[in-house]
Amino acid sequence: MIEFDGVRKTYRVRGQEVLALEVERLTIERGEVFGIVGHSGAGKSTLLRLVNLLERPSQGRVVVEGEDVTRLAPAQLRAFRRRIGMIFQHFNLLSSKTVAENVAFPLKIAGTESRAAIAARVEELLALVGLSEHAGKYPAQLSGGQKQRVGIARALACRPSILLSDEATSALDPQTTRSVLQLLSDINRRLGLTIVLVTHEMDAVRRVCDRVAVMDGGRVVETGPVSEVFLHPRHPTTREFVLESEHVDTQEFQESLQQAAGRVVRLTFKGAATYRPLLGEVVRRFGVDFSILAGRIDHIKDVPYGQLTLSLVGGDVEEALRALAEAGVDVEVLR
Numbered sequence: 587m588i589e590f591d592g593v594r595k596t597y598r599v600r601g602q603e604v605l606a607l608e609v610e611r612l613t614i615e616r617g618e619v620f621g622i623v624g625h626s627g628a629g630k631s632t633l634l635r636l637v638n639l640l641e642r643p644s645q646g647r648v649v650v651e652g653e654d655v656t657r658l659a660p661a662q663l664r665a666f667r668r669r670i671g672m673i674f675q676h677f678n679l680l681s682s683k684t685v686a687e688n689v690a691f692p693l694k695i696a697g698t699e700s701r702a703a704i705a706a707r708v709e710e711l712l713a714l715v716g717l718s719e720h721a722g723k724y725p726a727q728l729s730g731g732q733k734q735r736v737g738i739a740r741a742l743a744c745r746p747s748i749l750l751s752d753e754a755t756s757a758l759d760p761q762t763t764r765s766v767l768q769l770l771s772d773i774n775r776r777l778g779l780t781i782v783l784v785t786h787e788m789d790a791v792r793r794v795c796d797r798v799a800v801m802d803g804g805r806v807v808e809t810g811p812v813s814e815v816f817l818h819p820r821h822p823t824t825r826e827f828v829l830e831s832e833h834v835d836t837q838e839f840q841e842s843l844q845q846a847a848g849r850v851v852r853l854t855f856k857g858a859a860t861y862r863p864l865l866g867e868v869v870r871r872f873g874v875d876f877s878i879l880a881g882r883i884d885h886i887k888d889v890p891y892g893q894l895t896l897s898l899v900g901g902d903v904e905e906a907l908r909a910l911a912e913a914g915v916d917v918e919v920l921r
């Protein structure tokens with residue numbers, strides 16, 4: 587478990603104290619994939635770097651697996667950092683070392699394992715990330731996705747219990763992003779380690795995270811299970827992120843809402859309800875006509891969901907909405 591308790595981080599810029607982060611309380615549970623999403627400058631990296639004390643809080647406590655990290659003596663801090671792996675946007679690989687040497691590097695520095703044990707561990711890690719055939723190559727000979735896989739293998743070398751990911755897929759194309767996120771998800775499941783994933787892409791959160799914190803201006807403005815935050819965003823920043831991730835132009839969408847007739851509602855179907863012909867049944871039963879303003883079917887982690895924005899006219903709209911809600915559909919009246 588990772589706990590932030592009354593944490594403030596300020597930087598001194600040209601003689602002035604500037605507040606970068608203020609988090610009253612935030613808890614990341616053991617074994618979960620926790621997303622931190624926000625625009626550039628929102629404080630995401632600062633929050634992440636407080637976990638392994640790459641940044642020191644100006645005030646408050648960061649407690650990792652029961653230990654207040656700010657109180658660790660230098661030798662304890664070195665041992666503690668080995669329990670936390672980290673991956674970066676630009677991979678940070680050593681260009682003069684091979685893939686295998688990059689992965690072996692943290693184990694050599696730790697100096698706790700024999701050469702043979704390190705070689706065996708490297709082999710195991712390269713198999714885990716699907717790079718066994720590339721052990722002797724140099725980073726320059728790899729694609730972006732392969733480089734990040736090396737980064738992941740290296741981060742896992744010392745068997746950490748926490749993996750910090752700072753925009754690890756931001757430099758990758760969409761397909762490679764998906765495969766790296768899938769790998770992180772598999773690692774979370776297979777090894778049971780906690781992953782904290784900083785990103786500015788809500789789509790990455792939707793694919794792999796269990797819970798998410800949305801940051802704005804150095805503060806956590808919304809937090810909760812991804813399905814909750816994604817399907818029912820409350821804070822304007824969260825709404826913006828969700829619409830962006832659905833490639834919806836906010837202004838165009840507002841305009842189409844204004845032109846729509848009758849009652850405008852957003853229906854969210856989750857899990858099995860996604861595939862049931864509920865809407866057809868209900869509109870027929872209550873004589874309601876509808877037109878579709880927006881719609882999508884997708885997954886949040888492994889759970890399918892469908893979301894439809896409709897304008898409803900005629901018939902008994904109120905009763906139709908009640909029937910849908912009773913059948914387990916989330917009904918939001920937008921207008």
Ligand SMILES: Nc1ncnc2c1ncn2[C@@H]1O[C@H](COP(=O)(O)OP(=O)(O)OP(=O)(O)O)[C@@H](O)[C@H]1O
Binds near residue numbers: 598599605
């Ligand atoms: N070393 C530093 N010195 C001064 N200000 C800093 C320093 N590091 C970060 N900041 C400031 O703290 C705020 C939060 O920065 P941070 O890098 O955590 O944001 P972020 O959400 O990760 O953004 P990005 O996605 O662009 O990395 C910003 O206003 C930034 O300018």
